[in-house]
Amino acid sequence: MLHQNLEWFFPHKVEEAVKLIEQQGVILHGGGTRILKTSPKSIRGLVDVGKLNLNYIHHADKQISIGAASTYDDVIRYSAKTKKLSLLAQALSEAASTPLRNRITIGGSLKDFPIWSSLYAPLLALNAQIEIADKHDKVISLEEYLETGVIKTKHLIKRIIVEDEPHLIGGVKRFALIRFEYPLFTVAVALRVKKKIISEARIYITGVKGRHKHCKRAEHFLLEKELTDDIIQQATKHFTPKFVSDYKYSAEYKEQTAKVFFTDLLQELKGKL
């Protein structure tokens, strides 16, 4: 339950918001869905991002900028209209439910990074960058954001930047028993293929031990190869995410399931070539 003496702030400038969240117990409010799920009593102030003009999706100079206050639904609609960001839109359209997708913001999801996140794997596979504001504005890769611990610092996410790569083919698979359930893991693959030969592979999985894994061995194996049934089988052997057992599933079960999903995903991509 959130504290009933909670203080709300509605800044019009990013700098004001950044200053406000420097205070102890003051955090950002985007869609609010995660705040209500966790409802920590330690929160004494909420800084609403609604007036910061961060709800936009722009395309310019072969880059797509997604404002951090854009919702999952905004991205899905943008993708349906422009045929861009389809890898991301595919993952987001399978996440949560329509009324929640209308509230969950991209920035909020990135900052929180719940273990069931459907957002990270596709964004990592798209080599996304992230513009953040703390004491200084900076643009860093999403991978760096995770690896160097920036995610744990106090900051405001302004936008996510994704290169517009029309020739990239990709797909996402998430493991959930029913559509509405939180996925156990999400695997995303993006491939650049020239004359049937893979010139670049990007493979990421979330929900694993340590939250996310960049599957470099499988990526390396796929380079300069044609996506045949045999190569897919061999690539799967190089795809070795590690999981943690929980009350429902053993780590081994998850590992094997992830391999099956990875194989299926590559088969689907082979069909697109």
Place this chain on the structure above:
Amino acid sequence: MKLEFKINNTSKAFELLPNETLLNVLRNNDFTEVKCGCNEGECGSCTVLLDGKPVNSCQVLAMSVQEKEITTVKGIGTLYTPHLLQKTFVEAGADQCGFCSPGMVLASYSLLKENPKPTREEILTALDGNLCRCTGYVKIVDAVEMTAQKLQTNNLEME
């Protein structure tokens, strides 16, 4: 504190606490057509439209929606002047216990307003956040299809 909200095309001032959800504020102020089911954003009984889009009001902090248009199911039609969609829900038998109906109607309304000729798959996606504990899904989807058919046949637009 007292704040103004725009609900069903009318301005209303409500007393509320800064940690209250939109669902609580609405129900405490006689908008009891907004139902409280799971209170966790999973069942969709508390669905309202925020600027025309369905949201779970139990997952929205009231303070964050002061400048948005809120629509409850009574905002699209009342008991005495029901909306075509509401009439069709009754006609199709899509109103068993009625607890999920306000949410189902609003989610369907939002869909039809944007897409007057949805496929069955599109209807299922639009209603994916609304659970019916009577499991009357087939008739609910039928009701949305029937409404779309009526709109087409009579050359009407969703209002």
